[in-house]
Amino acid sequence: MTRAVPTSADVARLAGVSRATVSYVLNNTNAVRISEPTRRRVHEAAKELGYVPHAAARSLRAGHSRMVLMPTPAVSVGPLYNRFLSELQWSLSRLDYTVVQYGRVGLTGEEAARAWAELRPVAVLAPGAHDLGPQGVALLKRSGARAVITFGPYQVDGAHALLMDQRSVGRAAGAHLLARGRRRIGVIIPQEPGLEAFSRPRADGVRESAEGTGAQVVEVALPYDEGAAARLAARWRSLGLDGVFAYNDEYAMLLMRALQDEGIAVPDGTGMVGADDLMLGRLLRPRLSTVRVELPSGQELAELVDRMVSDPSAEPPARQLLGAELVERESG
Amino acid sequence: MTRAVPTSADVARLAGVSRATVSYVLNNTNAVRISEPTRRRVHEAAKELGYVPHAAARSLRAGHSRMVLMPTPAVSVGPLYNRFLSELQWSLSRLDYTVVQYGRVGLTGEEAARAWAELRPVAVLAPGAHDLGPQGVALLKRSGARAVITFGPYQVDGAHALLMDQRSVGRAAGAHLLARGRRRIGVIIPQEPGLEAFSRPRADGVRESAEGTGAQVVEVALPYDEGAAARLAARWRSLGLDGVFAYNDEYAMLLMRALQDEGIAVPDGTGMVGADDLMLGRLLRPRLSTVRVELPSGQELAELVDRMVSDPSAEPPARQLLGAELVERESG
DNA sequence: TTGAAAGCGCTACCAC
DNA sequence: GTGGTAGCGCTTTCAA
Numbered sequence: 200m201t202r203a204v205p206t207s208a209d210v211a212r213l214a215g216v217s218r219a220t221v222s223y224v225l226n227n228t229n230a231v232r233i234s235e236p237t238r239r240r241v242h243e244a245a246k247e248l249g250y251v252p253h254a255a256a257r258s259l260r261a262g263h264s265r266m267v268l269m270p271t272p273a274v275s276v277g278p279l280y281n282r283f284l285s286e287l288q289w290s291l292s293r294l295d296y297t298v299v300q301y302g303r304v305g306l307t308g309e310e311a312a313r314a315w316a317e318l319r320p321v322a323v324l325a326p327g328a329h330d331l332g333p334q335g336v337a338l339l340k341r342s343g344a345r346a347v348i349t350f351g352p353y354q355v356d357g358a359h360a361l362l363m364d365q366r367s368v369g370r371a372a373g374a375h376l377l378a379r380g381r382r383r384i385g386v387i388i389p390q391e392p393g394l395e396a397f398s399r400p401r402a403d404g405v406r407e408s409a410e411g412t413g414a415q416v417v418e419v420a421l422p423y424d425e426g427a428a429a430r431l432a433a434r435w436r437s438l439g440l441d442g443v444f445a446y447n448d449e450y451a452m453l454l455m456r457a458l459q460d461e462g463i464a465v466p467d468g469t470g471m472v473g474a475d476d477l478m479l480g481r482l483l484r485p486r487l488s489t490v491r492v493e494l495p496s497g498q499e500l501a502e503l504v505d506r507m508v509s510d511p512s513a514e515p516p517a518r519q520l521l522g523a524e525l526v527e528r529e530s531g
Numbered sequence: 532m533t534r535a536v537p538t539s540a541d542v543a544r545l546a547g548v549s550r551a552t553v554s555y556v557l558n559n560t561n562a563v564r565i566s567e568p569t570r571r572r573v574h575e576a577a578k579e580l581g582y583v584p585h586a587a588a589r590s591l592r593a594g595h596s597r598m599v600l601m602p603t604p605a606v607s608v609g610p611l612y613n614r615f616l617s618e619l620q621w622s623l624s625r626l627d628y629t630v631v632q633y634g635r636v637g638l639t640g641e642e643a644a645r646a647w648a649e650l651r652p653v654a655v656l657a658p659g660a661h662d663l664g665p666q667g668v669a670l671l672k673r674s675g676a677r678a679v680i681t682f683g684p685y686q687v688d689g690a691h692a693l694l695m696d697q698r699s700v701g702r703a704a705g706a707h708l709l710a711r712g713r714r715r716i717g718v719i720i721p722q723e724p725g726l727e728a729f730s731r732p733r734a735d736g737v738r739e740s741a742e743g744t745g746a747q748v749v750e751v752a753l754p755y756d757e758g759a760a761a762r763l764a765a766r767w768r769s770l771g772l773d774g775v776f777a778y779n780d781e782y783a784m785l786l787m788r789a790l791q792d793e794g795i796a797v798p799d800g801t802g803m804v805g806a807d808d809l810m811l812g813r814l815l816r817p818r819l820s821t822v823r824v825e826l827p828s829g830q831e832l833a834e835l836v837d838r839m840v841s842d843p844s845a846e847p848p849a850r851q852l853l854g855a856e857l858v859e860r861e862s863g
Numbered sequence: 864t865t866g867a868a869a870g871c872g873c874t875a876c877c878a879c
Numbered sequence: 880g881t882g883g884t885a886g887c888g889c890t891t892t893c894a895a
Contacts, residue, residue: 204651204675206888217866222890230891234864249673254649255587255596256888259871264587271620271632275613281606288603288634298634300603302620317586319536341581343536425813449810456814478781479811481757482788538872549882554874562875566880588872591887 205248214244221245225252258319263343267291267504268320270311270329271302274393277447277475279492286497287324294505296322309335316342322504327351328396331358346507348500352400359507359514361495363521365397369404371490371523372444372472373416376531377408381442381470383415387450390422398446401474405444419443421450428457435463441470442531448473448480451487455530470531485529493522537580546576553577557584590651595675599623599836600652602643602661603634606725609779611807611824618829619656626837628654641667648674654836659683660728663690678839680832684732691839691846693827695853697729701736703822703855704776704804705748708863709740713774713802715747719782722754730778733806737776751775753782760789767795773802774863780805780812783819787862802863817861825854 207225211218216237223231224241233241244250258264272280288298299320306314312335315323323339325331327349331339333356336347340357347358354360369386376384386402406416417440421431435458445451451473455465465471465485473480473489480487506513539557543550548569555563556573565573576582590596604612620630631652638646644667647655655671657663659681663671665688668679672689679690686692701718708716718734738748749772753763767790777783783805787797797803797817805812805821812819838845 204673207890208888218889219866219868219891220864223865226890228891232864237864249670251645251648251670251674253591253651253888255591255651256871257890259585259587259591259873259887260889260891262871271617271630273617275607275610278607285603285605285636289636292635298603300632300634302630302632303624304617304621313583316583319585319587338581338583341536342583423810425810452811452814456816478755478757479784482784484788539874540872550872551874551882551884552880555881558874560875564880569880585872588887589874591871591889592873592875594887 205250207250207252209248210241210244210250213248214240216241264319264321265296266318266320267296267298267322267324268301268315268318269298269324270306270315270326271300271304272326273304273328274391276397278477279475279494283494283497287500288497290498290501291504294501296501296504308332309338311335312338315339316344319343321508322346322348324348324350324500324504326396327353327355327360331355333357345511346504348504348507351396359503361500361520363494365400365521366404366407367521367523368474368490368492369401369406369444370408371404371525372401372474373405373408375472375488375525375527376442376444376470377412377414379442379470379531381414381531383417383440383442384409385417385419385438385440385443385469387421387443387446387454388418389446389450390420394446401444401446421446421454423450423453425453425457428453429460432457432461432463435461435469441468443469443471445471445473447475448477448487448489451489451530452479452483455483455487466529466531472525472531476526480528483530487530488528489526491522491524491526493524495520537582539582539584541580542573542576542582545580546572548573596651596653597628598650598652599628599630599654599656600633600647600650601630601656602638602647602658603632603636604658605636605660606723608729609807610809611826615826615829619832620829622830622833623836626833628833628836640664641670643667644670647671648676651675653840654678654680656680656682656832656836658728659685659687659692663687665689677843678836680836680839683728691835693832693852694850695826697732697853698736698739699853699855700806700822700824701733701738701776702740703736703857704733704806705737705740707804707820707857707859708774708776708802709744709746711774711802711863713746713863715749715772715774716741717749717751717770717772717775717801719753719775719778719786720750721778721782722752726778733776733778753778753786755782755785757785757789760785761792764789764793764795767793767801773800775801775803777803777805779807780809780819780821783821783862784811784815787815787819798861798863804857804863808858812860815862819862820860821858823854823856823858825856827852 211221336357349358350361352364476491539553543553668689681690682693682695684696808823
């Protein structure tokens with residue numbers, strides 16, 4: 200029952216050839232010509248045994264792999280990011296890389312770098328939140344990673360940074376509310392763990408946009424929970440806010456509903472802007488004004504990875520890649 | 532600059548010991564006692580070189596890995612599934628498995644099985660949608676996978692099935708609408724690719740619940756798009772439906788909004804039930820009745836994997852693991 | 864056109 | 880306590 204896993208030696212034996220020949224045939228090595236009958240015998244033997252090459256052995260011998268590693272996101276970051284991810288994976292597959300999401304959550308810094316380095320990936324793509332640090336990046340590179348790419352608001356020494364600064368999202372929202380004459384602007388700060396990496400810079404962006412305008416920016420904590428939203432709505436008037444940036448469209452919906460239940464009109468009482476341009480924003484009444492975020496295309500990123508792998512010395516300059524564009528609807 | 536990747540031999544050389552000793556020290560092998568000074572020297576050398584063990588070499592030597600492989604979901608399946616996933620990953624990490632999501636999308640059947648088998652995972656967890664087939668499962672097992680677990684509505688020969696039959700979701704929704712006196716029930720079928728695996732069985736479940744009641748069940752296609760929803764709403768009265776199961780809460784929101792804009796009252800004109808019990812359902816007005824889906828706990832599943840890995844001969848019986856409970860609110 | 868054999872990095876057995 | 884060494888499965892020279 201528990202037959203041993205077939206190896207190329209088993210295939211060779213069954214086909215009556217050497218292991219070298221098996222390797223030549225199965226990899227279509229064109230440096231070597233193998234006669235047609237031999238090829239067929241090898242293929243048949245492989246099929247009969249259900250032979251599957253051993254990736255680890257292969258890359259051990261080759262001295263490198265084509266594995267691109269990224270950590271599994273700890274929290275669900277939303278449909279936008281998911282689309283980006285699957286586009287990226289698709290593009291990388293087309294370039295013959297194996298994309299692998301490493302699924303131990305909560306690793307950071309050098310600890311994370313070590314765990315990933317054990318797999319000897321040829322490239323690592325990591326959100327800045329993992330906070331690899333220069334040492335983590337160095338560790339990965341010393342372990343053979345030819346490309347270490349971080350996405351996030353800041354540059355990490357040694358890594359190629361795709362600057363995706365969430366502050367631009369907050370700036371766009373803030374600028375819009377100010378232009379509509381709002382003078383005292385609330386910024387929703389979700390209380391869910393793992394979201395600070397997004398919410399802090401978004402809030403900072405709102406503050407930046409208000410600098411020198413005399414307008415005030417007030418942070419308002421809000422857990423993603425109906426009761427909390429109702430309590431916030433109950434004391435809303437006492438906050439004296441005339442505008443609010445709701446972190447994203449989901450929190451915006453939560454808050455809008457609570458305000459409306461409390462009899463506070465949007466946008467007349469309080470102007471509201473969400474972010475991420477989800478479908479649900481369009482379905483709200485009033486329709487939600489939002490900040491549309493544009494991620495870089497997965498294909499572009501895949502090509503960048505490929506270029507860096509082929510020639511790691513070529514360090515292209517970091518670019519700001521997070522587009523943030525306000526979509527005005529009815530809520531503010 | 533491009534120093535070679537340090538190996539245990541390098542560490543041995545620097546510490547002035549043999550490679551065997553390095554291995555003993557770094558793995559804390561308790562069969563062998565190593566003197567304290569030696570241990571220190573080895574650790575220091577490893578640290579100085581930035582040594583990271585080579586997972587592939589190790590598992591090649593060991594003859595097995597502790598990698599649990601699952602495919603990356605092709606479409607975002609929703610926050611519920613994400614929570615389940617990260618709980619599962621966390622639990623498996625605690626049991627010292629390395630969870631890896633294999634990210635080439637769109638592989639199915641034996642093709643997928645082969646690709647995964649190359650990594651020689653000790654366990655594979657795959658949604659039934661990948662449709663491994665008995666041969667795929669056999670291939671994986673022959674390549675050393677001690678546990679092959681599928682989630683999905685049906686059993687695959689040779690694999691351990693976690694039956695997660697989406698029909699129960701449809702049945703719960705259908706039964707509820709019928710109990711409320713609805714006689715002609717629409718079932719929304721999303722047009723997004725990749726969702727059929729969920730939407731078909733959910734629709735089947737509604738039909739099952741209507742069997743023998745004389746009530747009618749009508750499938751209604753709906754792409755996730757505002758315009759399409761508006762067009763559907765415009766011809767809604769002509770469909771003569773008095774109840775609708777909206778596939779899930781998001782489609783329910785889309786449809787509810789379109790119906791309301793068309794002047795069709797919910798639940799008076801049409802009773803509506805969603806599924807997945809998302810926050811947004813609670814925020815709708817009328818509040819959305821929904822089917823709460825209960826996935827198995829990630830921890831339980833992790834323990835099942837561990838048991839199967841330790842003793843693959845023990846085949847526990849397949850169980851129905853998808854709880855579906857109706858949450859009645861206001862929409863139907 | 865095919866085969867023999869070295870060696871990738873690691874661990875575990877057996878000697879000393 | 881420590882070291883020598885075989886061998887996991889594979890590819891790739893070099894020789895025949």
